[in-house]
Amino acid sequence: MDNRPIGFFDSGLGGLTCIPHMMRDLPEEKIIYFGDTARTPYGSKAANTIRNFSMEIADFLVKSGVKMIVIACNTVSATCVEDLRRKFPQIPILGIIDPAAKAVADSCKDGSRVGIIGTKVTINSGAYKKAIQAHNPKLEIFETACPAFVPLIEEGIIENDIMDLTIQYYMDDFIRDNDIDTVVLGCTHYPWIQKNIERIYPDLHIINPSSIIVDTIHEILQKRDMAAEASSFENIFYASDLSENFVNMIDSIFEGEDEDARVKFLNFDLEQGE
Secondary structure (H helix, E strand, C coil): CCCCCEEEEECCCHHHHHHHHHHHHCCCCCEEEEECCCCCCCCCCCHHHHHHHHHHHHHHHHHCCCCEEEECCHHHHHHHHHHHHHHCCCCCEEECHHHHHHHHHHHCCCCCEEEEEECHHHHHHCHHHHHHHHHCCCCEEEEEECCCHHHHHHCCCCCCHHHHHHHHHHHHHHHHHHCCCEEEECCCCHHHHHHHHHHHCCCCEEECHHHHHHHHHHHHHHHCCCCCCCCCCCCEEEECCCCHHHHHHHHHHCCCCCHHHCCCEEECCCCCCC
């Protein structure tokens, strides 16, 4: 038994799409979440910059007493998960790409044509293709970057023609030219536009890594005998910048959830330590 909280972090609000699944499936586990909203998006930044930001956040979470770190960000997972594991060997660190890759391999038939959509950094890394084909080399993997999605989502521009046209701009030719039958949402922001994608491309099979990672978290906790039991710790959610758009987006994530699942963010400046 280990009642310490689990640390989650993301470049912004995208990682929050994992949290309702976590609260429903592992209700005894408590959370410290950090969203680096002051420096989002990470997806177009240099790898070394992403690495430095991630080290700062992981250090903050470790000093906050977490028992495990979940990188709820595909860009960070594609860039520096191994660097973080070497820097903080005392706790398990889980990236979001490997659990998703296994789920893709398990749920797709041999010969399936799988499209990965994500940030420039995630797509350029080839991390998804490598991870998926390690589990099943018989899948055909295609990738495309959709850099405008995250800024639009962070601005709350979702249920309107601008987002639909942007989706079609990036995905129409990609899906048609490669005969895609399955799409992986390779960024934790993208579940916000999953309904848009399903409406525009109703025949696609869509895989959402944000809902998959909880199973791997549970496996790690059980294997290491680290599961919580009746912890009195209160969930804590931090953001490096509490913009009006960010605050407005929070409720949409937890729409339909119990009142106890709602979250309130605290502002925390990593550089100032407050």
